[in-house]
Structures are given as C-alpha cells and as structure tokens.
Amino acid sequence: MTTPICALCEKEITQENDTKEHLIPNAIGGRRKLKGFICESCNNTSGDDWESALAKQLNPLSLFFGISRERGEAPSQLFETTGSDRLKLNLHGSMDIEKPLYSETPLESGSGVQIQIKARSMPEAKRMLQGVKRKYPQVDLNELLDNAKSESSYCSDMLKFNLSFGGHEAGRSIVKSALALAVSSGIPAEICGEATNYLRKEDSEACFGYFYASDLIKNRPEGIPLHCVSIKGCSKTKQVIGYVEYFGVQRVVLCLSDSYEGEDISNTYAINPITGEELSLIVELDLSNGDIREAYDYKKIPEGSVEAAFDKVIPTGMEASFEKEKNRVVNQAVKHAFENCGAKEGEMLMPEHINKLTGLMMEKLEPFILHQLAQSRKKK
Known part of the structure; x- marks a missing residue:
C-alpha cells in the first residue's frame, strides 16, 4: 500500500499528522471531507490564509443566502447603505446599528439635559443607563429602565454590496479544492504539476481564470446558488481540467495538469449551500487549450454575463x-x-x-x- 504524500509540502502523511480536509471550505457551507490529501500543518496554514481570504470575499453572499455551515456561522458584516448609514447584517437577516448611540441635549430652561440612547439590545441599553446613573447620581435608574422600550424598525435604504473576486490567496483556495477532488478521484497530486506549482510556489503563474462564455453545467437547477467542483482527466489532450463554481456566480476554469497520461476520468461534487443537500450535476469540460488560456486572460467574460449569473x-x-x-x-x-x-x-x-x-x-x-x-x- 502506497503511503500518501501531502499535496502541499510533500511530507509523508501518517496517522499522527493526517487531517480531514473540506473539499469545499466549511466557511462557505462545504460538507464533504477528505483524508490523506494534506497534512495537519498545511491544513491549518491554508485555512488561515487561503480559505479565510475566499470566505471574506464571499461572506456577503453567505449572509445574503443564509448558508448552512457544518461548523459555526457566517460572521456578521458591516455595510454602508445608499443613505450613507452603516448597518451590521447578521446571518438570519436581522440588522443592527454599527455601535450604540448616546447624545445629550441641554434643555431650553437650562435646568437639565435630555439624554437619548439607542442600543442594539436591552442588556446593552441597561449598561448605558447605568453609566448615566454614575454621571448623574440623582437620576432614578429604575424609572429609566421602566420607560425603556424595545422597538423594531427597517432600513428604508438599500445596502451597498461591493463584491470582488480574485487575488492569489482566494485563488489558491479554489485551486486546492479542484486538486483535492482530482486526488480523491485517483489522480496523484504529483501529476497535477500546474496546480501543485501554483500552490507551493509564491511566484508561480496562476492556473485559473473566470469563465462565463457558456454554461458548463448542463442541468443547472433553477434558482439554486450552488457550489460545484468538477474535474476531467483526458488521455487524448493530456490535460486535467477543473471547474469550480461558488454561489452560482463565481465561475472558474483551471488546468491542473498538461502532462496527464492516465485513463479518462471525470468527477463532480456539488451542493446547495443553503440546505447542505448534495446535487447531481452534469458538467461538460470540453475546453480547448485556447479556451483555458483566454479564461486566464479575462477574455471569457462576455458583457453582462456576470450580471446574468447573479x-x-x-x-x-x-x-x-x-x-x-x-x-x-x-x-x-x-x-x-x-x-x-x-x-x-x-x-x-x-x-x-x-x-x-x-x-x-x-x-x-x-x-x-x-x-x-x-x-x-x-x-x-
């Protein structure tokens, strides 16, 4: 039996340093885990750097769709509104003001001040009122607490979602997911030289690009913001090609290897991140070298295609x-x-x-x- 080698650092994987690696990052709703792919140290490092960068880019979509994570929840995030306010959007759709508000206005009579407090919760309001009591000992704290009201209101403005895809850190997370599926499908990591070079060497050329020229998913379920990782090893073209799609809108093609000599093989893993349900998709990766190179050069993004995906x-x-x-x-x-x-x-x-x-x-x-x-x- 061949001892597995870490796809990132090439150290031997043992029972002591093996780890369960999410095929699709847990941070965006991934479920399936692999063993014998990377060592624990590389899992931790790539998670802190690559997965974190990807999750940060996609967190607005995680919040918007209310994804279901296997572990933890998508963190709340501050957004600016079209009215220039700043609100914190939470996973389950509720919103909070950025920070508690406190103001004092002198009364016209000159005999005191009017105090206005806005808090994100009743316990926070009580803490603020206790601060008022310390500043103004004569205040009847119990009366203030009795008069405090919990009210709900809705923002009349739209939230500004400034989404941006790209960057080497997030890109390496995408490539790693495609490589993980290839390895789990029986294609050794050392054969996928384009992918391993990019993952191991800071100065190597990126082996991925964005692709919206056609829909590679032939049985796309309507309306589902799906996650999908797909690979195809072709003995004729000697390539291992990958495709990764997140939330139905970030669509990426990859060349993992251009020297593949194994049997023809293909595999796809996809989920609905809202429910965690696994999806059965048909992904046709019949792409030429020219198609892939043009994707690398941002030439496979027709005008309006990204908006159409959204x-x-x-x-x-x-x-x-x-x-x-x-x-x-x-x-x-x-x-x-x-x-x-x-x-x-x-x-x-x-x-x-x-x-x-x-x-x-x-x-x-x-x-x-x-x-x-x-x-x-x-x-x-």
Whole structure:
C-alpha cells in the first residue's frame, strides 16, 4: 500500500499528522471531507490564509443566502447603505446599528439635559443607563429602565454590496479544492504539476481564470446558488481540467495538469449551500487549450454575463430573507403577546387575556407589515 504524500509540502502523511480536509471550505457551507490529501500543518496554514481570504470575499453572499455551515456561522458584516448609514447584517437577516448611540441635549430652561440612547439590545441599553446613573447620581435608574422600550424598525435604504473576486490567496483556495477532488478521484497530486506549482510556489503563474462564455453545467437547477467542483482527466489532450463554481456566480476554469497520461476520468461534487443537500450535476469540460488560456486572460467574460449569473439566483436569496424575517417576527410577536397578556404560565387563558393577545402581537408585527407595504409600493 502506497503511503500518501501531502499535496502541499510533500511530507509523508501518517496517522499522527493526517487531517480531514473540506473539499469545499466549511466557511462557505462545504460538507464533504477528505483524508490523506494534506497534512495537519498545511491544513491549518491554508485555512488561515487561503480559505479565510475566499470566505471574506464571499461572506456577503453567505449572509445574503443564509448558508448552512457544518461548523459555526457566517460572521456578521458591516455595510454602508445608499443613505450613507452603516448597518451590521447578521446571518438570519436581522440588522443592527454599527455601535450604540448616546447624545445629550441641554434643555431650553437650562435646568437639565435630555439624554437619548439607542442600543442594539436591552442588556446593552441597561449598561448605558447605568453609566448615566454614575454621571448623574440623582437620576432614578429604575424609572429609566421602566420607560425603556424595545422597538423594531427597517432600513428604508438599500445596502451597498461591493463584491470582488480574485487575488492569489482566494485563488489558491479554489485551486486546492479542484486538486483535492482530482486526488480523491485517483489522480496523484504529483501529476497535477500546474496546480501543485501554483500552490507551493509564491511566484508561480496562476492556473485559473473566470469563465462565463457558456454554461458548463448542463442541468443547472433553477434558482439554486450552488457550489460545484468538477474535474476531467483526458488521455487524448493530456490535460486535467477543473471547474469550480461558488454561489452560482463565481465561475472558474483551471488546468491542473498538461502532462496527464492516465485513463479518462471525470468527477463532480456539488451542493446547495443553503440546505447542505448534495446535487447531481452534469458538467461538460470540453475546453480547448485556447479556451483555458483566454479564461486566464479575462477574455471569457462576455458583457453582462456576470450580471446574468447573479440575476438567476438573487430571487432565491430575496425569498429566503423574507421567509426568515417573517418567521422571526411572528415568533417574537407570539412570545411578546403571551408574556404580557396577564396570564401566568400554565394558566388557562381567560377572555380578557385573549382580547389583549391581538393588540400585543400587532405591536411587534406592525413594523414588518408597514415595511412590506412600502416595498410593494416601490416595486409598482
């Protein structure tokens, strides 16, 4: 039995240094893991450098689509709005102000100040009010806390998504995923010289480029912001070609080897990152040397093709965001209503309790309903 060699540092992989490598990075929703591909040290280093760079580029899409990670959640991220505000977008669609706001305005009578506080949570508001108490000992803290209200509002402006693909760090993560699938398909890493040179040497030429000239996925499922890694080893062309697509919009072709002499082989792995469900796709990698070289030179991106790719998946993200926010608001409204209708836990609801429930629920539902009405008017 041949001892596996790390595809990055070429050290022997043993039971002690073997590791489970995500074929598609966990940070963007990957599930399948491989052993015997890279050593633990290279896994940690490439994760900290390459995967982190890729995840940072794609994090706006991870948040927008609400991806399902095997481990952890996509981190919240600050965005500027078209109205020049800065808001933090969270995974489940909610948004927070960038930081708590505190202001003091002298009263016209000159007998005091008006204090206004905006916090991201009630505990944060309480901490700020305790600071007010320290500054103004005469303030009745209990009265302030009793008058504090938790209110929901929606941003009337659009978020500015400044997406950018590329760079060697993120690019090496993409190449590594294609190489991992090739190795797991029976193609040794040492045969994939174009890929290993790029991954091992800082000054080597990139072996990937963006490709939108045609759709290489022949049975693309409608509306799914899929992740896909595909490879093809061809004895006739002596090439191992790869294709990597993330969120249905970042589409990359690669040449892993131009000296392949093995049997014809092809393999594809794809998932829906929202659910983690594996997809069965047909990817046709019938690309010439000229096609690949032109992709490297950014000549396979027809005008409007990237926007068209986005247009196919954006409605899915919008629908998912609406459903998540609707469910969050309804659950919050029900919880608020039952906690404040006057009935004790486990007690039978009396007519006076039931009469209060609708009004209490509407307190929490009204901002959401008004926001949806405003959005409908804008569309018209």
